[in-house]
Amino acid sequence: MFTNLYQLNLKWIIRDRVLQALVGVALLLLVLVPAFSVLSMRQVQELSITLSLSFISFVLALLAILLGASSVWRDIEKRYTSAVLTLPYSRGSYLLGKFFAIAVCLVCSAAIFTLVAAVAISFSSGLYQSSLPIRWLHIFTAVAFDVLKYVLLVAIAILFSSISTSFFLPIFGTISLLLAGNASQEVFEYLTKDSVGVKTAKPLLYAAKGIYYLIPNLGAFNFKVSAIYPVALSSQGVIYTLLYFLVYTTIILYLAVYFFSRREFP
Amino acid sequence: MKALEITGLSKIYKTKKAGVVNALSDLNLVISSGEVFGFLGPNGAGKSTTIKAIMGLIKPSKGDALIAGVPASDPHSRLNIGYLPENPSFYDFLTGREYLYFIGTSFHMADNLLKSRTNEVLDKMELSLAADRPIRGYSKGMVQRLGLAQALLHDPEIYILDEPMSGLDPLGRALVKNLIKELKAHGKTIFFSTHITADVEAVCDRVGIIVNGELRAVDKVESILEKGITGYNIHVRTGGDISLFSGFDFTERDSGILEFYTSRALFKQFMEIVVHANCEVDLVEPVRKNIESFFLELVEKR
Ligand SMILES: Nc1ncnc2c1ncn2[C@@H]1O[C@H](COP(=O)(O)OP(=O)(O)O)[C@@H](O)[C@H]1O
């Protein structure tokens, strides 16, 4: 049953012009990585990895926000809801079908990007021998957690869509949480540092803590450093982040289904 | 068997712009299996509101609806329904055939059956030529016919059609009327809304008339037509003596035929004279108010 909705949404994504253009841009950027990298003279390999990971991350972010925020909104806007929500599906399957289709699309795009990036990085590193080895496993881990981060973002976009009638809350709400989520760890650490913590007013500190636990800690998904520099990958960090992803995404999706099931489509 | 049971259904919309709108008040209606029911009302009467509540798109403020005994809030209640939304709109990145495939699998149809039924309904709705083109390029009437095709696809027992004739040309309207008659012949239940009285007269067993969110009348179409008879036109061939008919209006036709009009009350008396005078009757034709005037009277009555 649910696979129908999932396949339907995959078709939508694959036939979407915007998506095709975005993937095209991403591939073009990745192909140009060696050209950008030689500009750095010495750290060609390091720069090629940094650039590849950034390009991939940037395009995945765009995909997550655009697809996540537009999928439900578009169905309402074009009045597809009256046809599809009156089929014998629950509202929950409708939302989850969208979520999984977009998630799978992110995973597949990331896989293709990584493949192209791998070629670009190998080529770049051949241009100027680096003293460091390329640690592919670390690079793949960095991309994988980036994908998870954006899958979580898709869930957030769908939560916003499930309560909103317009395009604004899903788009700007998701972008705001992306920015806040990336910075939250640093802000929190700064505020709770002993020297600052004493000076900060107590209520403000509690508020900051509350917000810190509420908004997604997207900084935790950043494993780029160990992909570029000889820094060890913390297996504990990997496992905790994975668990965090599962719990946080489940809660968000649960809330989305809860609100969407109570919604009316007059 | 009750196909549809609506009890105390009410809907109040609360909006910022229009304030509180009493779209539907205390609707009670039972549609039995095999019946063609016309839900007739002017624009804004509450027809779509009722249908959306039945289909689970909106939550009633009060009351509930059962579909073949299953509450409308349960998605399973929709397994046996073919639904045509008002001014439908379907995923336009799919072709007509792909859309029907999606619908068929949503209703658990087996692949073989689905393929043959798809061709059948496309053919019936005269969409075979457009079947493999994206819905994006369909005209309004084509989308409406695709809407009917997707409602028919899984051969449900109950059809809920919101203004099925709207957006169609005269050929399309005739197509829909024939379709409804055909479904009725197969024992299906059809509940459809319309604001056109002639549609009701053409195909319905029963009609419910809704105005301003209130059900004003529910009756058999036949009995409304029967009650609406005001008099008769009678063509009589007389032997020449017309004095017996004094008091009745007539116009004389050539070839010795007199055309009388009698009110309903005087009909019996008139026929007795006919028998007495030993005349030949060529034609008896009831003169009646149609559903339209019945409808207009109800709408105007406050
Ligand atoms: N979403 C809504 N918000 C506020 N009022 C609505 C809404 N939808 C319908 N209405 C009002 O409810 C009444 C009934 O509408 P509707 O059921 O669509 O009528 P019909 O289908 O008989 O033309 C109308 O007065 C309409 O303006």
Ligand SMILES: [Mg+2]
């Ligand atoms: Mg309507």
